[in-house]
Amino acid sequence: MSLMSALARMEAAAAGRARPRATVRHRHLAEHPLVLVPLTTAGEAGAPLGALAGTDRAAPELLVVPQPRDRDQRWAFLARLAGVLLPHLESALDDVEFEERKETDPETGKKVTVQAELCVDAPQLLVPNGPGVEFVRLLGRSMRFRRTAEDDPDAAYPAPPRVPLLGRWLTQYGERARVPGSCLLTSMTELLSRHWATGQSALEDQHLGALLAWIDPPEGLTGAEAALRAETGRDAGGQLLCPPAGPATDPAFDNKLLAPAVARFDAGVHGAEEEVRTLIESQLRPTWEAVWRGVDLLRGLPEGERVAERFKRDRWSYTGHRDRVRSGEPPQPRLDDAVTAAAKLAAREQAQARLEAQEALDDPLVMAERRLAGEAFEGEVVEVEMAWSEGKRPMPRPLVTLRTTDRPHLSEGGKVHRAMDEGARQSAEFVDGHGPGTLTLRLTNGMGRSKEPAPGTVPEKGDRLCWTLFEHSPRGGPGLPDVEDTPWTHGGPPSESPAAASVPAQTPGLPDPGGTVGSERPVEERTPAPLPLPDPVTSEDLL
Amino acid sequence: MTHTEGSTAALRRRLAELRGGPEVLPRPLDARALAALAANPGCRRRALLDGAGVDKAALAQALGAPAPFGQSQFAFARGNSFEAKVKADGGAELIRLLCASTGETPPEPGAVTVPDLSADGPAGRTARTRAALFPSAASQDPPAAPPVEGTDEGGTGGWSLLYHPMLALDVAGSTAYLEPDAIAVHPDGSWTVVEIKSFPILDGSADAAKVGAAARQAAVYALALEEAAPGGQAPVRERALLVCPRDFTNLPTAHGVDIRKQRATTRRQLARLTRLEEIAAEVPEGTVFDPSRPAGQLSSAVESVPAAYAPECLSSCELAFHCRERARAAGAVESLGRSIRGELGGFTTIGAVLEAAGLGPDSESGTRSDGPSQQSVDRAEDEDGERADPAGSALRRAARLRSEALGEAMC
Numbered sequence: 001m002s003l004m005s006a007l008a009r010m011e012a013a014a015a016g017r018a019r020p021r022a023t024v025r026h027r028h029l030a031e032h033p034l035v036l037v038p039l040t041t042a043g044e045a046g047a048p049l050g051a052l053a054g055t056d057r058a059a060p061e062l063l064v065v066p067q068p069r070d071r072d073q074r075w076a077f078l079a080r081l082a083g084v085l086l087p088h089l090e091s092a093l094d095d096v097e098f099e100e101r102k103e104t105d106p107e108t109g110k111k112v113t114v115q116a117e118l119c120v121d122a123p124q125l126l127v128p129n130g131p132g133v134e135f136v137r138l139l140g141r142s143m144r145f146r147r148t149a150e151d152d153p154d155a156a157y158p159a160p161p162r163v164p165l166l167g168r169w170l171t172q173y174g175e176r177a178r179v180p181g182s183c184l185l186t187s188m189t190e191l192l193s194r195h196w197a198t199g200q201s202a203l204e205d206q207h208l209g210a211l212l213a214w215i216d217p218p219e220g221l222t223g224a225e226a227a228l229r230a231e232t233g234r235d236a237g238g239q240l241l242c243p244p245a246g247p248a249t250d251p252a253f254d255n256k257l258l259a260p261a262v263a264r265f266d267a268g269v270h271g272a273e274e275e276v277r278t279l280i281e282s283q284l285r286p287t288w289e290a291v292w293r294g295v296d297l298l299r300g301l302p303e304g305e306r307v308a309e310r311f312k313r314d315r316w317s318y319t320g321h322r323d324r325v326r327s328g329e330p331p332q333p334r335l336d337d338a339v340t341a342a343a344k345l346a347a348r349e350q351a352q353a354r355l356e357a358q359e360a361l362d363d364p365l366v367m368a369e370r371r372l373a374g375e376a377f378e379g380e381v382v383e384v385e386m387a388w389s390e391g392k393r394p395m396p397r398p399l400v401t402l403r404t405t406d407r408p409h410l411s412e413g414g415k416v417h418r419a420m421d422e423g424a425r426q427s428a429e430f431v432d433g434h435g436p437g438t439l440t441l442r443l444t445n446g447m448g449r450s451k452e453p454a455p456g457t458v459p460e461k462g463d464r465l466c467w468t469l470f471e472h473s474p475r476g477g478p479g480l481p482d483v484e485d486t487p488w489t490h491g492g493p494p495s496e497s498p499a500a501a502s503v504p505a506q507t508p509g510l511p512d513p514g515g516t517v518g519s520e521r522p523v524e525e526r527t528p529a530p531l532p533l534p535d536p537v538t539s540e541d542l543l
Numbered sequence: 544m545t546h547t548e549g550s551t552a553a554l555r556r557r558l559a560e561l562r563g564g565p566e567v568l569p570r571p572l573d574a575r576a577l578a579a580l581a582a583n584p585g586c587r588r589r590a591l592l593d594g595a596g597v598d599k600a601a602l603a604q605a606l607g608a609p610a611p612f613g614q615s616q617f618a619f620a621r622g623n624s625f626e627a628k629v630k631a632d633g634g635a636e637l638i639r640l641l642c643a644s645t646g647e648t649p650p651e652p653g654a655v656t657v658p659d660l661s662a663d664g665p666a667g668r669t670a671r672t673r674a675a676l677f678p679s680a681a682s683q684d685p686p687a688a689p690p691v692e693g694t695d696e697g698g699t700g701g702w703s704l705l706y707h708p709m710l711a712l713d714v715a716g717s718t719a720y721l722e723p724d725a726i727a728v729h730p731d732g733s734w735t736v737v738e739i740k741s742f743p744i745l746d747g748s749a750d751a752a753k754v755g756a757a758a759r760q761a762a763v764y765a766l767a768l769e770e771a772a773p774g775g776q777a778p779v780r781e782r783a784l785l786v787c788p789r790d791f792t793n794l795p796t797a798h799g800v801d802i803r804k805q806r807a808t809t810r811r812q813l814a815r816l817t818r819l820e821e822i823a824a825e826v827p828e829g830t831v832f833d834p835s836r837p838a839g840q841l842s843s844a845v846e847s848v849p850a851a852y853a854p855e856c857l858s859s860c861e862l863a864f865h866c867r868e869r870a871r872a873a874g875a876v877e878s879l880g881r882s883i884r885g886e887l888g889g890f891t892t893i894g895a896v897l898e899a900a901g902l903g904p905d906s907e908s909g910t911r912s913d914g915p916s917q918q919s920v921d922r923a924e925d926e927d928g929e930r931a932d933p934a935g936s937a938l939r940r941a942a943r944l945r946s947e948a949l950g951e952a953m954c
Contacts, residue, residue, distance in 0.1 A: 003886045004941045007900060009879045010893045013871075014902075020949065043618030045743035045791055068617075141745065142791050201854035201880040224871065232611060232864065251613035259616050334746045368944040372937075535790050 004369040005197055013199030016222030018215040022195045023365050025301035028183040028311040029191075030124035033295070034088045035060070037128055037287045038135050039280060040247040041068040042254055046135075046142040048077055049249065050280035052288045053084045060288055066265045066276045071157060078143060079160035085125075086162055089169045092121040093322050122184055122311070122318035125173055126295070128208050128245035128287050129189040135247040136185060137174030143167025144331040145534045155534075168331050172321040175332070176314065179348050181355035184314050188294040189245075195301060199223055207231060208290050209242035215297060243283040245290065253283060304362035310355070338490035339483045346476055353474035361419055361472060371406045376468040379404030381459045382438070388451070396453040399431065401440045408439075408469060416441060416467040425472055426457070441467070557823050558595040558717065563833025569596020571665070572719035577712070577813075578759035579859040584812045587822050588850035589860060592832060594717045594819045599861035601834035605841055608868060610861035622741040626724065629739055629786055629795045633657060634704040640797035641727055641735060641784050650730075656703035665720040668709035673771055675705055676728070703728045710767035714813060723764040733778040734768060736761045736802075737786060744787045744796050754800065757785055762805035766813070822848065853881045888934025899935040900942040 001009075005021060012019040032055045039049040047068045054060040061084045065077045101116040127133055144167030146159035173185040193205045198214035205211050209230030214223035221229070233241040239257070240250050249258070257279050265272040336344065360367045360376065370376040379402035388394035410416070414430040426446030433439045448454030459465055486493050559565045572593055583589065592599055603610050629637060634655040642649040658675040662668045705726040712719045725737040738761050742753045761783035769777040782799035789796035830844045845865065852870040856863035870878040874892040877884065890896045 001880060001882050001885075003937060004945055006876075006879070006883045006886065007896070007938065007941050007945065009883070010876070010896050011902065013874075013879065013893050014897055023949070041617055042615035043621035043741055045745065045788070138745075199879070201878070203854040203857065203880070232609070249615065251615040251618075254615035254617055255613070364948040365945065368948040372941050372944050535792070 001202070002369055002373065004372055008197035009199060012197050012214065012223065016199070016224060017217055018196040018198045018223060020195070020365065021197045022301070022359075022363050024304040024363050025298055026194060026304050026307065026359050026362065026366075027181070027186065027191055027298075028124070028303075028307050028314070029295065029298055030121075033124040033126045034085065035126045035288065035291050035295075036085070036132070036136070037245070037284050037291065038132060038139075038247045039249055039283060040135060042249060042251070044068065046138045047074065048081075048139070048247075050077075050277075050284060051081065052281075052284040053081070055088060057292045062277065062281055062284070064277045064280045066273045067262060075157075075160050075163070078139075078163045078166070081139075082160070082162040082166040086166055086169070088123050089125075089166075089173075092119050092123055092318070095120045096319075117319060117323075118312075119315050119319045119322065122315045124183060125185045126291060127185070127187050128291050129187050129206055131247055132245070133174065133177050133185060133187050136170050137177075140167050140170030140172075140174050141334075142535075144171050145334075147534050152534075164331065165325070168325065169321070171332050172317075176317050178344075179317075180352040181310050181358075182314055182317070182351070183311060184318065188291045191298055192294050195298065198227075200227060204231075208245040208287065208294075212290055212293060212297075216293070243286055245287045246284075249283060253279075304359070306358040306362050310358065313351075337483055337494055338486050339480055342490075343480050346480070350474060350476040353470075357468070357470055357472050357474060360468065360470075367466060367468075370468065370470075374407055374409035375470055376466065377402075377404050377406035377408040378464065378466040379406065379439075381461050381463045381465060384458060384461060387442070394451060396443070396447050396451065396458070398443050398447075398453065398458050399440055400428070400443060400459055401438060402465065403438050405437060408467075410439070410469065414469065416469055417472055418465055418467045419472060420446065420457070428467070554717070554820055554823070558819070561591070561595045561823065561826065561830065561832055562597055563831050563835070567833060570598050572596065572714060572717070574721045574723070574760045574763040577714060577719060577721075577763045578756065578809070582759075582859065583851060583853065583856060586851040586856075588845065588848040588862070588866070591819060591822045591826070591848050592862070594714065595823075595832070596717075597832045598834060602832060602841065602845070603861045603865055605834040605836070605838055606845065606862075606865045607838060608862075608864035610864065612861065618741070625741045625788055625793065625795070626739045628793060630706060630725075634702075634706075636795065637704060637725065637737065637786065638702055638727065640786060640795060641737070644784060644797055644799040645735075645782075647729070650702050654701060656701060658703060658705060660705060660708055665709055665711075669711045669720065672705065672708035672710060675703070675708070676726075676734070676768075676771065677773075700730050702730060710764060710771055712763070712767040712770055717819060721764060721767050723761075726764075726768070727784070729780075731778075733780050735780045736764045736768070736783040738783060739786045742787060743790060744798060745790055749787060754785065758783065758800050758802050758805045759809065761785075761800065762802045762809045765802060765806050766810055851877075853877050854879075855881070886934070886937070890934060890938075896938060899932075900938040902942055 008019050008021055034053065034055050035057075036051060036053045038051045041047040041049050048063075048065055049068050050062070050064040052060040052062055061080075063077055063080050063084070065073050067073055096117040097120055098115045099118045100113050102111050103114050104110070105112045125136070127136060143159070143163050146164050146167065147155045148161050148164060149155065149158035150161065151164070152158070176182050177185040189206055189208050189211055192208075192211050192215060193202070196211075196215045198205055198211060200210065200214065204227070207227075207230065210227035213221075213226035213230045217223045217226040230242040234252075235241060237256070238252050240252070243253065244250055258276070261272060261275045261279055265276055360370045367376055367378075371378060381400055382403050383399075383401040385399040385401075387397050387399055389397045408416075410430040410433070412430060412432070415427055416430060417425060417427050420426055424446060426443060428441035428443045431440045431442050443458065447457040481487065484493050558569070559567070562569060576593055592602070600610055600612070633653070634657050635649075635652055638655050639649045641647075658671075660668060660671045660675060662671045705728070707722055707724065708726055710721045710723070712721055723736055724739040727735045727737055729735065738757050740753065740757055742750055765777075765779045765783070768779045771777065781801060781803050783802045784797050785800045786795050786797045788794065826847050830847055832841065832844055834841070836844075845862070846869070850862075850866045850869070852863070852866040852875070854867075856866060860866075867878060874894050876887060876891060876893055876896065879893075887896060890899060
């Protein structure tokens with residue numbers, strides 16, 4: 001934790017309510033996000049218990065599985081979930097704009113500019129907390145390899161029609177959620193804790209009720225009191241006043257209320273299904289309201305300047321998935337091949353660096369944190385001395401001296417950057433520090449092509465400037481080889497035999513995650529024909 | 544880890560007193576508790592209460608800060624049914640999974656010995672387990688077995704599987720009885736700790752936190768096995784076998800988990816555990832942790848043993864909510880997270896930090912404004928104070944930059 005955010009937490013602890021960590025909203029928030037509050041059955045992998053979902057705060061759709069171990073009921077639940085989610089996820093498929101994009105021509109190998117379709121919007125999915133994001137991924141994984149009766153007339157337990165497609169969308173959203181700063185699928189706890197510092201630890205911030213209690217405590221309570229009530233307060237029957245934000249349920253709820261009701265349902269007692277529904281809704285409703293309260297709080301912050309640019313990348317991701325589905329590609333593989341995995345990691349690292357840089361540029365409070373860390377500095381121009389580069393065509397290289405109270409970690413020749421009007425950028429190199437609080441920079445670009453700098457590009461005496469030691473749009477590392485050229489150190493090129501495409505099926509024991517990943521890689525990604533095998537299903541499976 | 548008879552008996556008596564008298568039975572210290580204890584070895588309160596076998600859940604309830612732990616009966620039923628399924632065929636499936644993971648040849652069906660380990664009480668079960676692990680020493684009195692070399696030479700040379708054996712481990716002066724899910728004895732006489740868990744292994748990977756917890760637990764069992772072996776030379780394999788449901792099915796799959804690191808860590812931390820005698824000696828005479836006592840008495844009793852609270856405790860210790868309340872009341876900076884101490888130098892309380900940052904008195908009255916009133920003072924202090932008080936001057940700079948940025952954003 002940085003010193004500044006530690007200080008913010010302590011201020012919050014002393015003041016009894018959360019303190020700002022940002023002055024603008026650093027994440028895209030859709031006008032009509034779809035909120036999904038899922039619940040799962042304890043001890044089971046991906047056996048949903050129920051969900052509230054919808055874009056209308058006043059009218060969520062309640063989905064309940066009265067007996068989570070019943071396969072048919074689970075299918076019915078997933079089919080209904082597809083009925084609620086897919087119209088939202090597919091709502092922006094056809095509204096496109098055209099973007100110029102450089103592509104390598106496969107025949108000539110030259111870079112050519114093409115007009116590519118880009119969806120104007122990308123629908124957003126909000127869940128209450130981090131485990132909710134993981135659960136969406138898990139649901140996606142559990143559905144995308146299923147076969148419908150149409151895919152495979154012989155399937156023993158065919159999935160309802162649109163379920164595998166929903167699985168692919170949820171996988172796409174879940175995968176995108178791992179990219180720092182992305183907003184297709186995101187959790188309310190992550191959104192809120194990015195923008196507010198509470199007087200509790202980051203671990204405790206993962207409790208949505210407690211987090212909201214700090215940010216917006218009810219009348220007459222401090223944040224700490226309200227958070228404690230949200231965490232531990234129980235009614236006379238021993239039930240939590242603020243049920244957990246899922247997907248896990250409270251054991252006391254399972255044991256005292258849900259299990260007896262499910263038993264009555266199993267026994268065929270009249271009205272038991274309605275009883276289970278009411279119980280599940282009682283656990284979901286408070287979280288549903290909490291997520292929307294979080295949405296209200298976030299809307300109170302103005303959107304950061306560069307949020308739209310980052311969201312455009314989400315729109316590319318959405319458009320890319322749309323295109324893959326439309327071109328009939330098979331579902332995402334179980335495991336990425338070595339090259340894809342490396343590319344994903346590199347993209348996430350780059351996204352992280354970009355996010356950090358852009359947040360600082362958008363928000364003086366975040367920039368203050370970087371200034372404290374010596375990664376940026378702000379100062380007043382006290383002197384500008386014109387100078388030119390040596391060489392045939394002298395270019396302007398003015399020397400700018402600033403007075404600052406910040407302490408950047410600069411050594412001679414160190415590069416610094418600043419943002420100018422209309423998205424332009426300027427770089428400079430550090431020349432010298434003259435005693436405490438004064439330093440001189442040599443501007444190196446952003447002044448036009450002629451010998452005299454373009455007007456307004458060289459700062460004047462008295463200007464206040466903010467320079468950063470980090471790049472504003474960090475570039476990625478060197479390119480990665482094509483999948484066909486995977487080096488032997490990473491398992492070599494994937495074999496094209498269909499046998500390799502099969503699931504590491506009935507073989508007991510798991511491949512050692514260390515070395516064999518490459519050879520285990522299913523190849524259905526490029527070979528168009530065989531669909532990846534569905535997960536094995538046996539009659540005695542609970543799931 | 545050796546104690547003279549006298550000191551052991553005295554300690555046992557003392558711990559019984561702390562528990563509330565000889566009639567209050569101690570709560571067994573299981574591997575999960577041990578693994579969690581090793582995660583926070585500096586906490587004397589936890590060491591003493593666990594060592595004495597105090598029912599911490601009841602104690603927390605009596606203190607008015609009950610632990611939110613519990614297990615859903617759904618999870619319980621699922622865990623049991625999975626374990627039963629794995630063991631259903633007399634161990635053949637388990638041994639097959641183990642062989643697939645180690646590359647050994649699985650035995651013929653029915654060639655796995657499953658000894659009966661049932662007995663009255665933990666001591667009896669421990670003796671039965673020991674007899675099954677050391678067939679050669681079985682005829683003698685197991686606890687007094689002489690340290691002979693090559694203990695496995697009397698082995699049958701076949702596979703055997705010990706379901707729910709019982710192992711004894713001496714922890715900070717008291718004996719903990721541990722019950723692994725299973726121990727497999729290989730034909731070469733070496734042993735593999737088997738952990739059966741009901742979380743899934745999905746596409747070859749599982750929840751890292753859960754695998755880590757299972758590995759720490761297995762490491763404790765491995766240590767207990769080492770202790771059981773005469774001379775401490777136990778042929779425990781470096782990889783424990785983790786058995787979990789595969790993907791979304793109820794079919795078992797298994798994975799060898801290297802526990803060398805966890806074993807070394809746990810061994811070191813157990814050895815480092817402040818000895819119970821020392822801790823117990825510092826507790827005032829007459830202190831009792833019997834949950835039936837009034838809350839006021841209990842509170843001061845608990846207060847007499849120092850704790851090392853960190854937010855991580857909330858997920859593992861029953862007393863955590865009580866400790867958190869005390870830590871917050873004292874304004875301890877650790878209540879905001881362990882990592883927060885790093886940059887704060889010698890400051891230990893939130894009040895002191897805010898005071899040093901120049902935010903103290905204002906925040907006390909709750910009318911702190913972000914105005915630039917104190918900035919000039921800070922700036923002057925900055926240069927001079929730096930060398931004498933680096934943490935303090937960093938805090939003042941942080942507070943100044945923060946309030947400037949907030950002020951800027953407001954206009």
